[in-house]
Amino acid sequence: xxHLPEIWGRPRNDIYGSYNPSYLKTSGPITHxxxxxxxGTSVVAVKFNGGVAIAADKLASYGSLARFTDxxxxxxxxxxxxxxxxxxxxxxxxxxRLLESIDIREHYSTHGNMLNAKNLLTYLSKVFYKRRSQFNxxxxxxxxxxxxxxxxxxxxxxxxxxxxxxxPHMATGFGAHLAVPILRRLFPEERPIEDITxxxxxxxxxxxxxxxxxxxxxxxxxxxxxxxxxxxxxxxxDEKVQAQSWAFAxxxxxxxxxxA
Amino acid sequence: MKAVENGGTAIGIRxxxxxxxxxxxxxxxxxxxxxxxxxxxxxDRHVGIVSAGLVPDGRHFVSRARDEASSWRGxxxxxxxxxxxxxxxxxxxxxFTLYSSVRPFGVTAIVGGWDLEDELAxxxxxxxxxxxxxxxxxxxxxSGGPGLYMIEPSGLYWGYYGAATGKGRQAAKAELEKLDxxxxxxxxxxxxxEAARIIYIAHExxxxxxxxxxxxxxxxxDGPTKGKHEEVPRELLKEAEDAARRELEGxxxxxxxREDVNESEQMEE
Numbered sequence: 001x002x003h004l005p006e007i008w009g010r011p012r013n014d015i016y017g018s019y020n021p022s023y024l025k026t027s028g029p030i031t032h033x034x035x036x037x038x039x040g041t042s043v044v045a046v047k048f049n050g051g052v053a054i055a056a057d058k059l060a061s062y063g064s065l066a067r068f069t070d071x072x073x074x075x076x077x078x079x080x081x082x083x084x085x086x087x088x089x090x091x092x093x094x095x096x097r098l099l100e101s102i103d104i105r106e107h108y109s110t111h112g113n114m115l116n117a118k119n120l121l122t123y124l125s126k127v128f129y130k131r132r133s134q135f136n137x138x139x140x141x142x143x144x145x146x147x148x149x150x151x152x153x154x155x156x157x158x159x160x161x162x163x164x165x166x167x168p169h170m171a172t173g174f175g176a177h178l179a180v181p182i183l184r185r186l187f188p189e190e191r192p193i194e195d196i197t198x199x200x201x202x203x204x205x206x207x208x209x210x211x212x213x214x215x216x217x218x219x220x221x222x223x224x225x226x227x228x229x230x231x232x233x234x235x236x237x238d239e240k241v242q243a244q245s246w247a248f249a250x251x252x253x254x255x256x257x258x259x260a
Numbered sequence: 261m262k263a264v265e266n267g268g269t270a271i272g273i274r275x276x277x278x279x280x281x282x283x284x285x286x287x288x289x290x291x292x293x294x295x296x297x298x299x300x301x302x303x304d305r306h307v308g309i310v311s312a313g314l315v316p317d318g319r320h321f322v323s324r325a326r327d328e329a330s331s332w333r334g335x336x337x338x339x340x341x342x343x344x345x346x347x348x349x350x351x352x353x354x355x356f357t358l359y360s361s362v363r364p365f366g367v368t369a370i371v372g373g374w375d376l377e378d379e380l381a382x383x384x385x386x387x388x389x390x391x392x393x394x395x396x397x398x399x400x401x402x403s404g405g406p407g408l409y410m411i412e413p414s415g416l417y418w419g420y421y422g423a424a425t426g427k428g429r430q431a432a433k434a435e436l437e438k439l440d441x442x443x444x445x446x447x448x449x450x451x452x453x454e455a456a457r458i459i460y461i462a463h464e465x466x467x468x469x470x471x472x473x474x475x476x477x478x479x480x481x482d483g484p485t486k487g488k489h490e491e492v493p494r495e496l497l498k499e500a501e502d503a504a505r506r507e508l509e510g511x512x513x514x515x516x517x518r519e520d521v522n523e524s525e526q527m528e529e
Binding site for chain 2: 071072108
C-alpha cells in the first residue's frame with residue numbers, strides 16, 4: 001500500500017485486472033450553454049473627475065417574465081473596483097465566486113489584494129475568451145469600473161467573446177442603444193472628464209435608468225448604484241426611479257389598443 | 261517530535277471576542293530583513309495558523325489548510341468552520357503516520373479563527389429571497405464564536421482555551437494557566453498584551469538569542485478586525501512589547517522560584 005489516495009480501497013490491478021473506468025460514469029453527454037436563461041439587462045456607467053459611477057437595475061428576467069426583482073448585479077471587488085453584470089445571472093454568480101476566491105488568495109500575501117480594475121478587466125476578458133473557445137461561453141457582458149495602475153479612473157467592458165472596449169461612459173444590453181446617446185449628449189467628446197462632477201455623473205445615471213425603465217420592457221424601476229472614488233466604493237442597493245411621468249405613453253401610436 | 265520541541269515558541273489565546281496568535285521568531289541571521297519571512301499564515305479570511313517545528317512542513321500544512329478551506333467553499337459556498345478545518349487537518353496529518361513511504365509532519369500547529377456570528381450571504385448570492393412564507397429560520401439563534409485548536413504530528417488535536425508549542429512551551433503553558441481563560445472574561449485587547457508577555461517570558465531560557473515577536477488576531481464582527489485574520493497593528497504590537505519588557509525587568513529584581521508546570525488546560529470537544 002502507498003500514500004496515493006486514489007489507490008486506496010480499490011481491488012489490486014495485479015490480481016483482478018485493471019478497473020474499467022467507464023462504469024464510474026454517472027452523467028450523460030457533456031452539454032454547453034447555448035443561450036442565457038435568467039438574465040439581467042443594462043448596466044450603465046460614467047467616469048467623472050476622480051472616479052466612476054455605475055448603475056444596474058435589480059431585475060432578473062426569465063425570458064420575458066420578470067422572475068426576480070431583488071438581484072444585485074453590481075459586485076464589489078477588493079473595495080476598489082465594481083463589476084456590473086449584464087446577461088446570465090447564474091454565470092454572474094460563478095464569476096462572482098471566482099473573483100471571491102482570487103480576493104482570498106491575494107490576501108495571503110503580506111501586501112493584501114493589490115489588483116486594480118484594469119487587472120480585473122484583463123483577467124475577466126481572458127476567462128470569457130477561454131470559455132468561448134471551449135464553445136461553453138459565460139453569457140455575460142460586464143462593465144468594470146475602478147482605477148488603473150496610475151490611479152486614474154478606469155471604465156471598460158468585456159463581453160462573452162472576450163472582446164474588450166473602453167470609453168468614458170458606456171452601457172451594456174439595451175442601454176447600449178438607449179443610454180449611450182443620452183450620455184453622449186450630456187458629456188460630449190470635447191467636454192473633459194475633469195469637468196464632470198460626481199453629482200453630474202450620478203444625475204446622468206438616474207436619468208438613464210428612468211429612460212431605460214420607460215422603454216426597455218425587461219427592466220425595473222428599482223436599481224443599484226455604486227460610486228467608486230479614491231476613498232473606496234459606496235454602493236446603494238435600494239434606489240428607485242424618481243418623478244416618473246407616463247404622459248408620453250398617450251402619444252404612442254402604432255401598436256396595442258391604438259393602432260391608428 | 262524532536263523538531264517540534266526546538267522551534268520558536270508559538271502560542272494561541274482564545275478570548276471572549278476573538279483569538280490571538282503569537283510566535284517568537286529567533287533571528288538566525290542579521291542579513292534577514294526585519295518583519296519579513298512571516299510565520300503566521302492566513303487561511304481563507306477568518307483563520308490564522310502558526311506552527312513550531314520544521315518551517316517547510318509548516319508551509320505545506322498551511323497550503324493544505326488553504327486547499328481544504330477553498331474546497332469547503334466550493335461545496336458549501338461559505339467559510340469553513342474552525343472545528344471542521346481542524347478535523348480535516350488532523351486527519352491529513354494522521355495519514356502521514358500510516359505509510360513507510362512518507363514521514364510524519366515535523367510541526368505542531370495552532371489553528372485559530374472566528375466563526376461569524378451573523379447570518380452570512382452565501383458566495384455569489386444575488387437576492388434576499390421571499391420576505392414571507394415558509395423558511396424554517398430560527399430568529400435570534402446564536403451561532404459562531406472563537407475557535408482554537410492545536411494539531412500534533414501524530415494527528416492528535418484538541419480544542420484549547422490557551423495553546424502553546426515550541427521550545428518555551430512549558431513556561432508559556434504555566435503562564436496561560438494563570439489567565440483563567442475558561443471563564444471567558446479576557447478581551448482580545450488584553451489577550452494581545454498577555455500573549456506578548458508570555459512570549460517574552462518563554463524566551464527567558466534562550467536569552468542570548470535575539471528574537472522578533474510576530475502577532476496576529478481574529479476578532480468578532482464588531483471587533484477591530486471584523487471577523488478577519490489580520491496582523492496586530494504595529495502601534496498596538498509595540499505597546500504590548502514595551503509592557504512585556506517593562507514587566508520582565510521589574511520581575512528580575514524580586515526573582516522567586518518558578519512554580520511547577522502542568523499540562524495546559526484542555527477544552528471538551
